[in-house]
Amino acid sequence: MEYKFEGNTIPKEEWYWIAQYQDGSTLKQFDDNGFYHQFMEIDQSQLKVFKMVSDNHSNIFTLIFTEEMKLIHFYKRFMLDIGTEQYREISCYCFGYEIKGQKMMVMITPSNEIIITNNTNLIQIE
């Protein structure tokens, strides 16, 4: 299935999010109608559950959202050993929340290792 955003085709990520709202509706990053949605489209005032899912992995990561949380989601992209035969591009999927300035972040690495931290800047990928 192709997913469109402003006329452009957006390939699916290895891991993507699903936002479930208090009224039972959902917003999927890659929705069932072939549209891509940005993280900023999530209505956090109505959010109940935030999930990270994958078409290639059976595990699901579920964050139960409460109103004092500020949801965080981003990709950490790596361009390693630039200009060599060992060059590789790696994506890590980061999500979590912030409450009163304190963060709790989960990072899914390419090997599906799960790293939990309050500072994703501390994580080294080689």
Add this chain to the structure above:
Amino acid sequence: MAATVSLSESNGAGETITASITNTNMGSTDAVNLVSASYPITANTRSYAKYQRLYCSNLNGSTSIANLKVWRTGSLGGSDTHVTNARTSAYAGAKAYATPVNTSIATVDQTMPTSSPAGANLGIGGSLTGALTGVGYSDYLVHQLVVDSASTTGTTTTLSISYDEIG
């Protein structure tokens, strides 16, 4: 989808920009994608400085790119050093392009980190907290090898970059 991001290099007077460079080899000439063996750096001199930028040509649905980090891995010969304008504190703002030289350059005096730094060390729009929200470039990464008299041949060090992308 990942934003389309590549490394560009600027060379010469008046700045000739080469997109999507294939290597970041350093040597005794100002040239992009050079072969280091053809342009060895003499002991007690410096390489020509590299002026390189991260270039985002398409955000592909993402909203921004930020938190740029640059570091090297591998070894340097002897007690050579690798200096740069990239730094996690006291960042001097966006370095203006100048014709690359093989002499010392003001503010290009920070040792290139040998692992991913604990925070951004290359700015966007002159700030370490800056972000690209459309097609555009990062600040220049200016870096240079300082080769000393005890340098040895055959060592290799490679450059790596990371950034955060908001989907």
